[in-house]
Amino acid sequence: SWVQVHVVRFHDAPPVPNCPPEGAEEQVRDDEVRLVSGMRELFAERPLWIRAPVEERLQERGFNTSVTSMQKAFQCVSYLWSDGPWRGCYARLGYDPRTERTEAGRMQVIDFRDRFFRQQRVYFAARQGRAANSSHMSTDAADCHFRRPPANRSQLYQFVDVEDEVVQNIIHTAEFLPQASERSGWLPQPALDAIRERMAVKAELMRRAIEVRPMLEAPSASAALTNTPEAKEADAVTGTHAATAPKKLTAPPHNTVTRGTRVAAQFKARRGSVIRAKAQAKGHRQARGHSGVEPLSRPVTAAAQEDAGAPHGGGATRLKRCAPEGEKARLASSPTQTAEPPPEEHASRELLGPPRAR
Numbered sequence: 001s002w003v004q005v006h007v008v009r010f011h012d013a014p015p016v017p018n019c020p021p022e023g024a025e026e027q028v029r030d031d032e033v034r035l036v037s038g039m040r041e042l043f044a045e046r047p048l049w050i051r052a053p054v055e056e057r058l059q060e061r062g063f064n065t066s067v068t069s070m071q072k073a074f075q076c077v078s079y080l081w082s083d084g085p086w087r088g089c090y091a092r093l094g095y096d097p098r099t100e101r102t103e104a105g106r107m108q109v110i111d112f113r114d115r116f117f118r119q120q121r122v123y124f125a126a127r128q129g130r131a132a133n134s135s136h137m138s139t140d141a142a143d144c145h146f147r148r149p150p151a152n153r154s155q156l157y158q159f160v161d162v163e164d165e166v167v168q169n170i171i172h173t174a175e176f177l178p179q180a181s182e183r184s185g186w187l188p189q190p191a192l193d194a195i196r197e198r199m200a201v202k203a204e205l206m207r208r209a210i211e212v213r214p215m216l217e218a219p220s221a222s223a224a225l226t227n228t229p230e231a232k233e234a235d236a237v238t239g240t241h242a243a244t245a246p247k248k249l250t251a252p253p254h255n256t257v258t259r260g261t262r263v264a265a266q267f268k269a270r271r272g273s274v275i276r277a278k279a280q281a282k283g284h285r286q287a288r289g290h291s292g293v294e295p296l297s298r299p300v301t302a303a304a305q306e307d308a309g310a311p312h313g314g315g316a317t318r319l320k321r322c323a324p325e326g327e328k329a330r331l332a333s334s335p336t337q338t339a340e341p342p343p344e345e346h347a348s349r350e351l352l353g354p355p356r357a358r
Contacts, residue, residue: 018094021154085185105186
């Protein structure tokens, strides 16, 4: 029967498992003993691993990493964390990351969820069986170093494996907490948020670079085509025909010939309009001077417009205030109600026309 690996939760009481489950070593075949030995060496170098970097290191050493053989090897040398800051991590038997602050803090796991997969078009593309990230990239092997954008909506990375200078700088400069928490582990929450934001920005930049790459490679492809012997021969023939062809004289466009003339005519017309307007204004002033009517000042004209055709008690007072000095004495000696308007007011009525209706 199949033997299950030890599984530990964050709030489980210590101690952690320090030996393989019963019957795990007996089910290992002879051709799998070497794989178990190689995995034991990896866990001696580093106490915490997720599955992807372990498979990558074993393949580099030439091991067969089938699903069944890998599971047997994990049972013999490690146990599995099911939640908390080391979720999905295999830990060396007897090693408790909840008590190892500095080392275990740099080997925490982040469940990174790329914002790219929140788009509706990506969701329907995944439902139809197409690749969710439709960029031209190779997704045969799992990328545990964050060298490419994530291929899944939720993907686990260990901080120690992420190849990004900003992320590593945040981890090394962060002040670890005195006690590990289930949500952020040994790292403070602001540092974890900064790492997540940095990874989101980098994922977006990598996707844009992949989309632009074909356009950047297009000129080099066209240059390679033009360097062929057939293309050079075609260019030589075209150049010969262009050199021997007679040159035709073409008249300049009509707009370029008449543009200066049109601008000069418009300027002349505007100048003539200004001259005529000045002449008309001058004629009006001369005619008003020969008519014998002396132009009134602005205050007198305004008072005449207000008092024209509407006799009342305050009209003479306003005329006294606005009239010249010679007229003030005559207005003061005459009665208020029966006072005749001065000659200037007659003139103003003639100029201003009939009185307005109140």
